[in-house]
Amino acid sequence: MQKLLELVKQAHACGDYQPLVDLIPYARVLGVQCECYGEEIIFRLPANADNIGNPTIPAIHGGVIASFMELTALFQLTLQLPQPGLAKIIDFSLDYMRAGLDRDTFAICHISRQGRRVGNCSVLAWQERKSRPIAQARAHFLLDNGNPAEIDINPLKS
Amino acid sequence: MHDTEYYTARCSRFLNAQPHMRKLGIRLIKADRNKVTLVLPVQPQLISEVLDTYLHGGVLTTLVDAASSVSTLCALDQFELCPTLDLRIDHMRSPVQSQPLYVAAECYRVTRSVLFTRASVYQDDPARPLAYAIATFMRPEGGATDSAFRAMIEGVSDAETA
Numbered sequence: 001m002q003k004l005l006e007l008v009k010q011a012h013a014c015g016d017y018q019p020l021v022d023l024i025p026y027a028r029v030l031g032v033q034c035e036c037y038g039e040e041i042i043f044r045l046p047a048n049a050d051n052i053g054n055p056t057i058p059a060i061h062g063g064v065i066a067s068f069m070e071l072t073a074l075f076q077l078t079l080q081l082p083q084p085g086l087a088k089i090i091d092f093s094l095d096y097m098r099a100g101l102d103r104d105t106f107a108i109c110h111i112s113r114q115g116r117r118v119g120n121c122s123v124l125a126w127q128e129r130k131s132r133p134i135a136q137a138r139a140h141f142l143l144d145n146g147n148p149a150e151i152d153i154n155p156l157k158s
Numbered sequence: 159m160h161d162t163e164y165y166t167a168r169c170s171r172f173l174n175a176q177p178h179m180r181k182l183g184i185r186l187i188k189a190d191r192n193k194v195t196l197v198l199p200v201q202p203q204l205i206s207e208v209l210d211t212y213l214h215g216g217v218l219t220t221l222v223d224a225a226s227s228v229s230t231l232c233a234l235d236q237f238e239l240c241p242t243l244d245l246r247i248d249h250m251r252s253p254v255q256s257q258p259l260y261v262a263a264e265c266y267r268v269t270r271s272v273l274f275t276r277a278s279v280y281q282d283d284p285a286r287p288l289a290y291a292i293a294t295f296m297r298p299e300g301g302a303t304d305s306a307f308r309a310m311i312e313g314v315s316d317a318e319t320a
Contacts, residue, residue: 063223067216
């Protein structure tokens with residue numbers, strides 16, 4: 001039996017975070033990727049025709065940008081704080097600043113406060129320059145501090 | 159002011175014009191003046207074999223954003239492509255993955271520049287919402303909406319748009 005904690009440990013050890021990302025089906029549908037640069041983890045959403053919302057510009061669907069940022073926060077929490085299960089989102093608040101064009105999008109999450117039960121996250125998303133973000137978000141997550149309903153991720157190994 | 163049938167057709171065309179909505183199979187169930195109901199059907203690509211209680215990581219957010227945006231189509235006489243300014247979601251309970259996800263959204267205030275919407279997400283019972291959301295949208299300044307796209311959403315025949 002392999003637990004989330006072990007999966008995180010494994011990801012940190014071998015530098016391959018994809019098995020963790022693939023835990024969430026929608027992250028796989030969107031095509032979320034994760035790259036680690038020292039202590040900094042940058043999430044990448046490669047340009048994908050299926051993620052378009054506005055076909056006239058064309059621009060990425062606003063919901064896709066929001067979800068990508070929410071997933072960024074969730075994965076950052078999972079990677080940074082050892083937890084037996086995935087954190088649960090409590091609330092999510094997003095400012096859209098520029099249209100997300102049909103190209104690669106990046107996101108980074110900063111955990112501004114980590115309490116015993118709640119994690120406060122802020123997420124920034126950009127395309128060609130970090131200084132010109134396309135959106136910024138704030139989210140609160142309920143941390144999993146080891147209740148009995150631990151997630152068994154064993155089937156991933158099969 | 160238009161009738162329900164007109165709004166239904168306009169909103170369906172708008173949803174179908176968006177590749178990501180087609181990818182997720184998000185459909186319009188009902189459209190009225192200022193209000194819409196959308197559904198995200200149960201689908202294999204969103205089902206996790208290992209997480210049985212918490213599946214919709216993020217997909218609920220996409221559904222809410224879509225519904226809020228579609229509700230603006232029912233509040234404006236003419237189609238305007240309004241970008242989202244702000245979106246805020248409160249999650250009250252986790253969805254189950256064996257049931258479709260419904261969202262009812264309402265555009266409750268229209269001003270010269272800004273549209274205000276609210277939405278609730280539910281599964282079996284609208285009285286037991288999973289999440290509430292509020293959003294604001296910016297109206298484009300005169301003529302900013304692509305005219306061919308507008309004609310398509312408004313349902314002007316192909317011959318006229320060509």
